[in-house]
Amino acid sequence: MxxxxxxxxxxxxxxxxxxxxxxxxxxxxxxxxxxxxxxxxxxxxxxxxxxxxSIYLCGNSLGLQPKRTTEYIDRYLKTWGTQGVYGHFKEFDDALTPPWVDIDLAARGRMATVVGANEEEVAIMGTLTANLHFLLASFYKPTKEKYKIIIEGKAFPSDHYAVLSQLAHHSLPAEALITIDPPDPEIHYLPLDHILSTISAHASETALVLLPGVHYYSGQFLEIQKITAHAHGLGITIGWDLAHAVGNVPLALHDWDVDFATWCSYKYLNAGPGAISGLFVHGKHGEVVRSPSATESETEQFEYTPRFSGWWGSEKSTRFRMEPVFRPIPGAAGWQVSNPSVLDTTSLAASLSVFARTSxxxxxxxxxxxxxxxxxxxxxxxxxxxxxxxxxxxxxxxxxxxxxxxxxxxxxxxxxxxxxxxxxxxxxxxxxxxxxxxxxxxxxxxxxxxxxxxxxxxxxxxxxxxxx
Ligand SMILES: Cc1ncc(COP(=O)(O)O)c(C=O)c1O
Known part of the structure; x- marks a missing residue:
C-alpha cells in the first residue's frame, strides 16, 4: 500500500x-x-x-449500452421495413451486418477472439441456461459406473437447477450431484488444490464437471486450464459457465482443451438485457464424418456427437430443401437449433465491434x-x-x-x-x-x-x- x-x-x-x-x-x-x-x-x-x-460499477450484472448499437439496430429496422422477407438474403454495400440468413457470422468471429477459440468452435445462439441444457444433452452421458456430476457448492442457482433436472431426466437421484464446498463459507474462496482433490475423490463415479470461469459471488477467477487438464486426466468431461468470465478475463478455450462452454452477452459483453448468448464446443467434438457407403436419403449417413437438433444446425446449402435429413454443420454451428433473433444478434455484433477497437x-x-x-x-x-x-x-x-x-x-x-x-x-x-x-x-x-x-x-x- x-x-x-x-x-x-x-x-x-x-x-x-x-x-x-x-x-x-x-x-x-x-x-x-x-x-x-x-x-x-x-x-x-x-x-x-x-x-x-452516474457512477456505474455494475457491468457484472448488466453492461452499459454502446452508442453504436443504435446505428446497428436502425439498420436492422430499416432493412426489415424496406425489404420484408428479402432481408434474409439482401446484401447492402453499406451493410453493418450480413443478410439475416448469415447473421450469426456478424458476431461469431469476434466472439471466437474474445473466448480464445477457432471460429468454427463458436455458435451464436440461445441463452445461457438453455444452451447448458443443449450441451449437457450432448456431453453428459451417464453410465452405470460413471454417472455423477460435480459442480461447486454455491453454483449460480440456474446451473444447479439445470444439473438437477438433467439427473432427473436420466432417472438419477439428486445424490448424484456432488458439490465442491469452500473450506471457509464466509468468503467462499475455492483453493485450486481443494477443487482438484474433490474431483479426484469422486473420479471413479463422475461423468461430468461443470464449473464457473469467474464466480458470480466471490469474483474468483478459477484456473480453467489446470482444472480441465486434471478432469481429463481422470477421464471426466468438463464444461464451463463463462457468464462472468467472457469479455472480462483472457480465455483460451481451444488451447486449454475445454470440452464445452457457454456464456451470456449482457454482462461484460454489453449486448443488452437477455441478449443472445453463445457456446463453445471444442473442435475435436464438432467433427462430422460422412459414411461413404450411405445413400443421400439415409438419415444415419453421418457420424457426429449426438445432440438435440434443429434445422439451423443443418447444412446451409441443403437447409431449404426441406428434407427430413439432418446434415450437421461441422463444428459448434451444428448445435444451433432455431434461426437466431436478428435483433439480438445485431445488438451483439454492435457491442463486439467495440471490443474490436482494442484487445x-x-x-x-x-x-x-x-x-x-x-x-x-x-x-x-x-x-x-x-x-x-x-x-x-x-x-x-x-x-x-x-x-x-x-x-x-x-x-x-x-x-x-x-x-x-x-x-x-x-x-x-x-x-x-x-x-x-x-x-x-x-x-x-x-x-x-x-x-x-x-x-x-x-x-x-x-x-x-x-x-x-
Ligand atoms: C453465473 C451465471 N450462470 C447462469 C446465469 C443464468 O443466465 P440466463 O438467465 O441467461 O440463462 C447467470 C445469470 O446472471 C449467471 O450469472
Whole structure:
C-alpha cells in the first residue's frame, strides 16, 4: 500500500494517462438525473448535478449500452421495413451486418477472439441456461459406473437447477450431484488444490464437471486450464459457465482443451438485457464424418456427437430443401437449433465491434489496474478510522480475479448502505444478506469512478454503523 492520501487529482491523472480511456466515449452512461427519474414520481424535479454521469460499477450484472448499437439496430429496422422477407438474403454495400440468413457470422468471429477459440468452435445462439441444457444433452452421458456430476457448492442457482433436472431426466437421484464446498463459507474462496482433490475423490463415479470461469459471488477467477487438464486426466468431461468470465478475463478455450462452454452477452459483453448468448464446443467434438457407403436419403449417413437438433444446425446449402435429413454443420454451428433473433444478434455484433477497437490483453491490463486501485482505496484507512464495517472477500491474488471485487458488510449494514449508494447515483449490486459486488469495467469505468465510489461507500458504511 502507498503512504499518504489518495486524492481525486491523482485519480484524474491516472485517467488522463490511460491509453484506453477514450473507449468510455463509446458508451451511454446513465446520468444522475436519469437514475433519479427512474422513479416516475420524481419526473421534472431537476437539481444541480443531474446531468453528471452516474457512477456505474455494475457491468457484472448488466453492461452499459454502446452508442453504436443504435446505428446497428436502425439498420436492422430499416432493412426489415424496406425489404420484408428479402432481408434474409439482401446484401447492402453499406451493410453493418450480413443478410439475416448469415447473421450469426456478424458476431461469431469476434466472439471466437474474445473466448480464445477457432471460429468454427463458436455458435451464436440461445441463452445461457438453455444452451447448458443443449450441451449437457450432448456431453453428459451417464453410465452405470460413471454417472455423477460435480459442480461447486454455491453454483449460480440456474446451473444447479439445470444439473438437477438433467439427473432427473436420466432417472438419477439428486445424490448424484456432488458439490465442491469452500473450506471457509464466509468468503467462499475455492483453493485450486481443494477443487482438484474433490474431483479426484469422486473420479471413479463422475461423468461430468461443470464449473464457473469467474464466480458470480466471490469474483474468483478459477484456473480453467489446470482444472480441465486434471478432469481429463481422470477421464471426466468438463464444461464451463463463462457468464462472468467472457469479455472480462483472457480465455483460451481451444488451447486449454475445454470440452464445452457457454456464456451470456449482457454482462461484460454489453449486448443488452437477455441478449443472445453463445457456446463453445471444442473442435475435436464438432467433427462430422460422412459414411461413404450411405445413400443421400439415409438419415444415419453421418457420424457426429449426438445432440438435440434443429434445422439451423443443418447444412446451409441443403437447409431449404426441406428434407427430413439432418446434415450437421461441422463444428459448434451444428448445435444451433432455431434461426437466431436478428435483433439480438445485431445488438451483439454492435457491442463486439467495440471490443474490436482494442484487445482482451489490453483490457485485462487496465482491469487489473482498476481493481488494484479499488482494493488499495478500500484498504486505506483514513486518519483515526478503524471501524470500516466491511472486508473484501475476493482473492487478493490478481491472477485469481476479474473485474469484480466482492465486499462483505458487517451484519445489518446492507440495507442502509445500499440506500445511500442509490441516493448518490452509485450503481453496484447486492447479494443478500451482506455482500456488495463492485465491478469497474475496463471498457468504460475510470479511476475517478473508483475514487468517487470508495469515498461515498466509506461514508455510507460510517452512517450505517452510526444508525445501527
Ligand atoms: C453465473 C451465471 N450462470 C447462469 C446465469 C443464468 O443466465 P440466463 O438467465 O441467461 O440463462 C447467470 C445469470 O446472471 C449467471 O450469472
Amino acid at each position: 502507498k503512504s499518504g492520501k489518495y486524492t481525486i487529482e491523482e485519480a484524474r491523472q491516472l485517467d488522463a494517462a490511460d491509453p484506453l480511456g477514450h473507449l468510455r466515449e463509446e458508451f451511454t452512461i446513465p446520468s444522475k438525473g436519469d437514475l433519479k427519474r427512474r422513479n416516475l414520481k420524481h419526473d421534472g424535479d431537476k437539481e444541480p448535478g443531474d446531468e453528471d454521469p 482482451i490483453a489490453s483490457l485485462r491490463e487496465r482491469s487489473l489496474q482498476l481493481t488494484q486501485y479499488l482494493v488499495e482505496l478500500l484498504d486505506h484507512a483514513e486518519d483515526g478510522d478503524t471501524a470500516q464495517g466491511y472486508r473484501i472477500i475476493t482473492s487478493r491474488n490478481r491472477d485469481e480475479r476479474g473485474a469484480q471485487i466482492s465486499i462483505k458488510l458487517d451484519e445489518g449494514l446492507l440495507d442502509k448502505v445500499m440506500e445511500i449508494l442509490e441516493k448518490e447515483a452509485v450503481v453496484v449490486d447486492e447479494r443478500r444478506p451482506d455482500v456488495v459486488r463492485v465491478a469497474p469495467t475496463p471498457l468504460y469505468n475510470t479511476f475517478e469512478d473508483v475514487w468517487n465510489f470508495v469515498k461515498i461507500f466509506r461514508a455510507a458504511c460510517k452512517d450505517a454503523i452510526a444508525a445501527a
